[in-house]
Amino acid sequence: MRGSLFYLLSLATLIVKTGAVTTCNATKSCPEDLPCCSQGGECGKGNYCLGDCNPSFSFDIDSCMPVPVCKDSSTKFNGYSSKMLNEYTYLGNVSSAEWLYSGNVIDYDDEESLILAMPKNSGGSLLTSTRALWYGKVSVRMKASHLAGVITAMTLFSGVQDEIDYEFVGADIEKVQTNYYWQGSLNWTNSANITVDDVFDNYHIYEIDWHEDHITWSVDGVVGRTLFKNDTYNSTTKEYRFPQTPSKVHLSIWPGGNATNAPGTIAWAGGEIDWDSTDITETGYYYAILNEVNVTCYDPPSGTKKNGTKAYKYVDTDGFSEKSVMITDDEVMLGSYNGTGNDPMLTTSISVSSSSSSSSSSSSSSSSSSKTSSHSSSKSSTSSSRTTSSSSSSTPRSSSQSSASSVTSTGNRAATDIASQSNSSSSSATSSQNNASVINVTNLLTIFSVIVGYLI
Ligand SMILES: *[C@@H]1O[C@H](CO)[C@@H](O)[C@H](O)[C@H]1NC(C)=O
Ligand SMILES: *[C@@H]1O[C@H](CO)[C@@H](O)[C@H](O)[C@H]1NC(C)=O
Ligand SMILES: *[C@@H]1O[C@H](CO)[C@@H](O)[C@H](O)[C@H]1NC(C)=O
């Protein structure tokens, strides 16, 4: 019973790895020149210091950027793909987007929803909220994916890897698994199932109601599981092993059953994924369908230290519990792709010319010419595929012979575009990091809109 911590590792492989990687974990923190430890366990700067930067494995307590505070929201994912920004180029301007994506997202006009797609051999797709909750309620109206090895997940995830989950294992569409983790501690005995009437064909509302002293998981308004904080007390360590730090919302589809994953992960995912199923051959990808997300914020724990109202910030390393978090007015946006929480405006790298950063810049510049041409060619195919897909059949699956062929061609082309694109979007992010010396917001918005437009 392995949880969604693993999808991060698969998604991390989406980022094109060029040159040596500096890793980080509980026993090895990041070095000063690449101070931020990402969720995937890699050290870096820039957007490594945002997202799910882990303050406990980073260079020091200030390396990760503070996280924007919770804000009530109700988001319909209708025509929404152009409103999201790319996770790898986002610098933390929280007024520019509520959601970030990595992977492949496609508007699905017929159901006023957004498709999270997983083309053949890809690592899937992930949406991340730009703000965190501490505490609060998240309700998601969605359809999960199906078939062996395909995992859809709805997760609250914190920098220190507290996690509250729904995990849809595609091999069993009549159940959803619920789980939680405390600081990434892999205890696989905490999973519990809720029975649901077909998570794939039907929209349901999945809710996580996260309070300081308990969590409930509800489906369509019916409580399916309750966890009390007092039941998670470890008397040896005198810790509550209960998720308790500011957490962002993650929505994802990922290949738990990919052949290269650990055997235990594949078994948990219901077996190896079939990359030649009809979802792949006819639609072009496995998919989950996201319709609406509501977020309701609760007050932070009483007694929380406050010096402002805008950001959650870890201020001490004593256990990284809820007592380690303060609310401040600290800056949440980086001023540069070289910026870090230690120096958000940094425009040049700190001295140390490590082999990893120099090899990454040289290989990304060698790929930049192919990047340019693939951008322009797929930009035009993007608009035609968008038109076709909105006028195509009423489901992403083929419902009749004639629509099947139009869906097939759209789907296949989309899948091809997507596949070539997921490489070029990460290399374009990399090359923009290396070329620009100062942030030019106009340039950035152009990059964003090209990348987002390109994905649709
Ligand atoms: C942390 O990473 C180092 C270097 O990669 C490795 O030797 C060590 O075993 C890792 N520790 C843990 C707890 O994973
Ligand atoms: C942040 O984004 C908003 C909305 O797109 C924009 O108006 C503002 O100028 C941006 N701020 C910075 C500092 O880039
Ligand atoms: C999935 O497995 C295939 C081999 O079957 C491999 O080529 C691919 O890189 C893997 N994808 C991910 C995301 O791990």
Ligand SMILES: *[C@@H]1O[C@H](CO)[C@@H](O)[C@H](O)[C@H]1NC(C)=O
């Ligand atoms: C979100 O809130 C609106 C307004 O209260 C409600 O109509 C809708 O059903 C909610 N959606 C979800 C997914 O909870």
Ligand SMILES: *[C@@H]1O[C@H](CO)[C@@H](O)[C@H](O)[C@H]1NC(C)=O
């Ligand atoms: C895992 O969690 C269960 C239930 O909270 C607990 O009884 C068990 O001791 C934990 N195992 C470890 C290794 O922490």
Ligand SMILES: *[C@@H]1O[C@H](CO)[C@@H](O)[C@H](O)[C@H]1NC(C)=O
């Ligand atoms: C949940 O259901 C799956 C099958 O879908 C099963 O393998 C697993 O053991 C169940 N978990 C629990 C805690 O009952």
Ligand SMILES: *[C@@H]1O[C@H](CO)[C@@H](O)[C@H](O)[C@H]1NC(C)=O
């Ligand atoms: C935890 O709190 C709940 C609700 O107050 C209570 O029902 C339960 O008995 C408590 N459990 C323990 C171990 O104290």
Ligand SMILES: *[C@@H]1O[C@H](CO)[C@@H](O)[C@H](O)[C@H]1NC(C)=O
């Ligand atoms: C308490 O924590 C210790 C040390 O991590 C662990 O060995 C033990 O299994 C935990 N006990 C419970 C009941 O979770």
Ligand SMILES: *[C@@H]1O[C@H](CO)[C@@H](O)[C@H](O)[C@H]1NC(C)=O
């Ligand atoms: C509180 O914030 C102000 C400015 O935002 C800063 O100058 C001051 O050092 C902060 N105080 C503490 C205790 O962090």
Ligand SMILES: *[C@@H]1O[C@H](CO)[C@@H](O)[C@H](O)[C@H]1NC(C)=O
């Ligand atoms: C980042 O640092 C490198 C190495 O010092 C420099 O070449 C590059 O221009 C910087 N980029 C930005 C955006 O500051």
Ligand SMILES: *[C@@H]1O[C@H](CO)[C@@H](O)[C@H](O)[C@H]1NC(C)=O
């Ligand atoms: C994208 O990258 C993966 C892994 O680096 C590679 O297998 C695949 O062929 C690339 N796709 C394209 C279209 O370049």
Ligand SMILES: *[C@@H]1O[C@H](CO)[C@@H](O)[C@H](O)[C@H]1NC(C)=O
């Ligand atoms: C930013 O980029 C835009 C478009 O390339 C250009 O017109 C503008 O002059 C640049 N602004 C600055 C301050 O460099």
